[in-house]
Amino acid sequence: MAQGTEVRERSATPSAPSARRGPRLFGPADPRHASSYPVSFLLPAFAVLLVFFFLPTVYNFVYAFTDWSSFKAEINFVGADNFERLLSNGDLLRALRITVVYAVLVALFQNLFGLLLAVLLENDTRVNRLSRVFLFIPVLMSALAVGYIFQALLKPDGALNAVLTRVSGDEVSTAWLGSTTWTIVVVAVIHGWKWMGLSMLIYLAGLKTIDGQLIEASKLDGTTAWQRFVHVRFPLLAPAVTFNVATALLGSLNSFDIVQATTGGGPARSTELLNIFIYRTFGQGLFAQATTMSLVLFLTVALMAFPVVGLLRRRENVL
Amino acid sequence: MKTARTLPALLVGAALLLPAACSDPGASTADTGSGDSAAAEWPEATADLAGTELTIWAAQNSNTVPEAVVAAFEEATGASVEVETIPDPYEQSVQTRVATGDKPDLAFWQPTGSQLSALNATQNLQPLDDAPYLENYKPELRDLTGMLDDTRYAALIKSPAVIGVYYNKEVLEENGITETPTSFDDMVETGRELQEAGVTPFFEMGGDRWATQWWVQVQLADAAADGLWDEINANETSFTDPVVLDTIDTYQGLVEDGLFNEDYKTATFEDEGDALLAGDVAMVVQVNSFFGQLQSKADTAELDEKIGYFPISPGGNVGTNIPDQSNALVAFATGDDDREAAARQLLNYWLSEGYPTFVEDQQTVSLQTEVPNPDGVPEALISENEALADSVGSMQSLAVANPDLYIYLADMLQGATTPQEVAEQTQAQFAELARAQGVEAFDE
Structure with a gap:
């Protein structure tokens, strides 16, 4: 409780700018904070965070250095053995590469679709409002359901080919999920489609906050709509771009459900994201190896997050 | 300031919990049930x-x-x-x-x-x-x-289950084939005859992947009887040795020769059942869960009329069992x-x-x-059961570990890998699993 006393003493100093001081954990409420919440209210949330997030992450580090498997009862430390093996056989790097490519594609499609929709549906007409609701529905759908629906639509004898056959008059039996090169793009489009409603919403919010005077001024300067978009509105959307790109990119690094339901990692494992690979390895009973991979994934996300967010924030500074 | 001090405290707390975490929770009742009690x-x-x-x-x-x-x-x-x-x-x-x-x-x-x-x-x-x-x-x-x-x-x-061949009796009959094949080569020969007659001889379900391994496993039946899996378990023989690699080569050769359904890359288990029942294909190398699939599509009378079963191996009609x-x-x-x-x-x-x-x-x-x-x-089930008595064990039955051979083979069907790579990947994974189990020959 010594710390509590310290805080109280310090807060007694009238000159100390109270807003700058760290939050209090215990002790009687400071009269000037009485209207705010006591920090101890956060404890349950922190406890949950500790048990379900922090500890698993720590264990994730620990188990990666063991030989934990379903085959035997004891768990021994094996040093960096798992890392050496995984790096030497190339499978891990392959899955990591696929994951990064996928994440970049998803970030691209999701933001492209979201931005297009936001610009299209910007005006608050009745039709636009209704369209926004419908376009937001995929965000609320189960990712597995989305995956299975698209898998059925894109089968060689699925609905898409049936429609194309009807329209073109020729028999179309393309295996849309059959190419080892392009399937990852198709799946990324599906992922982008599912989440585009969210990006749309955030871009819409961004567009709404743009000062009408700026638009008016640029109109008076004789700009075309395209010039206004490129030189005024899009740069002013920078904070929305930061949020959307970062969440799409980093979120899809952890992707699993959509791809698992659509392709299961195929064809020929060309869409086997790291998470699918981890899942498969875990299923083989190689728990330590799977843990090592998920640690690598965790580090990758962390390593990508800082530069990506930093870069996007710097864009905002130009404003 | 406060957070700076709580974080180390949390870390210490977490570290204290670690020893508990490092014992396998699944082993907590280890001594109660095991053997010697x-x-x-x-x-x-x-x-x-x-x-x-x-x-x-x-x-x-x-x-x-x-x-x-x-x-x-x-x-x-x-x-x-x-x-x-x-x-x-x-x-x-x-x-x-x-x-x-x-x-x-x-x-x-x-x-x-x-x-x-x-x-x-x-x-x-x-x-x-x-x-x-x-x-x-x-x-x-x-x-x-x-x-x-x-x-x-x-x-x-x-x-x-015994890996063997489910065939459409009507299709074989219509093409003048009255005796079922008596060896793997004989079966391939029959397949080629059917192909010439414009019938799709075999079916593969590359979309669902898991049946791809049967074509390799039936070819390994004789070697399995001679102790192949013991040698692989002892790390004396590898999946990359000719005894296994050749069977993968043969399988790929048959695919390339067009002996399989056109959509072999994307076809599913479901499609396979439909195709055999409809007579769109003559033979399917499968196990009895496939027959369960057929049973959900047709009654016993229709199955007895249409579907037959025979085991197959390089040297004759020995089945490969896979419970x-x-x-x-x-x-x-x-x-x-x-x-x-x-x-x-x-x-x-x-x-x-x-x-x-x-x-x-x-x-x-x-x-x-x-x-x-x-x-x-149904008759086919009885035939399959009869094949059991003199059957040999499959990879799953006799090898110490069960690598994802079927996935690697499916990759090959998609054109992504070569038979050599399939064998290498299978061997690498097998060694990894065997090592995790503590199999001596794979310990380093």
Whole structure:
């Protein structure tokens, strides 16, 4: 409780700018904070965070250095053995590469679709409002359901080919999920489609906050709509771009459900994201190896997050 | 400032918890159930069990298997048995649960060496060595499977699958083929004849992937009989040696020669059943879950009329057996003596007094001398069961680990890899799994 006393003493100093001081954990409420919440209210949330997030992450580090498997009862430390093996056989790097490519594609499609929709549906007409609701529905759908629906639509004898056959008059039996090169793009489009409603919403919010005077001024300067978009509105959307790109990119690094339901990692494992690979390895009973991979994934996300967010924030500074 | 001080405290707290975390939770009851705790007693099949509750884990495709026999058992003993469905992929879900310390009393499980070690049988399962029901089996089936290191851990309830060829009788007849092929080469020859006659000889379901391994495994039947898997287990022979690699080459050659359905890259299990029933394809190399698929699409009379089965191997008609999860049960060492005994009692009931009820309800082939096959078992199933007696073990049965051969083969079908790469990937994964199990030859 010594710390509590310290805080109280310090807060007694009238000159100390109270807003700058760290939050209090215990002790009687400071009269000037009485209207705010006591920090101890956060404890349950922190406890949950500790048990379900922090500890698993720590264990994730620990188990990666063991030989934990379903085959035997004891768990021994094996040093960096798992890392050496995984790096030497190339499978891990392959899955990591696929994951990064996928994440970049998803970030691209999701933001492209979201931005297009936001610009299209910007005006608050009745039709636009209704369209926004419908376009937001995929965000609320189960990712597995989305995956299975698209898998059925894109089968060689699925609905898409049936429609194309009807329209073109020729028999179309393309295996849309059959190419080892392009399937990852198709799946990324599906992922982008599912989440585009969210990006749309955030871009819409961004567009709404743009000062009408700026638009008016640029109109008076004789700009075309395209010039206004490129030189005024899009740069002013920078904070929305930061949020959307970062969440799409980093979120899809952890992707699993959509791809698992659509392709299961195929064809020929060309869409086997790291998470699918981890899942498969875990299923083989190689728990330590799977843990090592998920640690690598965790580090990758962390390593990508800082530069990506930093870069996007710097864009905002130009404003 | 405050957070700067709480973080180290949290780290210390977490570090204190680590030693607890480093013992395998699945092993907490390790010594209670394993082998040497004197020969386990086998209660009478119908002894009173009022108040005892048992749980059986089953997969989505096996959760109805125990229904009738369990109801009869409850009736006879007063026990209450819950059949809990574990979501697919079943093996993976069960392994994960057991690894975290969650165990049922009984579970459906593939009774092969590799899958029993995947459950860490010596620690987690009850040995079933002196079970009274063993003498009921037909002698040639008694020791077919369910063993790991000479200890019996699984009870076979249904005829294990035998990899072989399901064929459309009408298609062969129409093309003047009256005798079924007598060896692998003969079968390929028949296939080529059919191809010339404009019939698709074989089917592959590259979309669902898992059946791709059957083409390689049937070609390995003779080598398996000569101890191939022992050599692979001892790290003396590798998947990259000609004995295995050649079979992969042959398989790819047949695909390239156009002996398979056009959509072999994307076709599914479902498509395969439809194609054979419709006569769009003449032959399918498969196991009996495929026949289950056919049974869901046609009745026994139609199946008897249309579908036949023969085993195949390079040198003749030897089948390759591959028991699956719906064929057998394992009893867990839960640490509760009464429930462990009750679980054994249920197995005993199932394979003695309850067995006629079971085969009748399931319309399945009987494994026991005294219990006849129920009327209405389709012919193809009986042929498959007949192939069992002189069959050889599959990779799953005899190899210490079960690598994802089928995935690597499916990759090859997609054109992404070569047979050599398939063999290398399979060997690498096999070595990894064997090493995790502590198999000596793979220790470094």
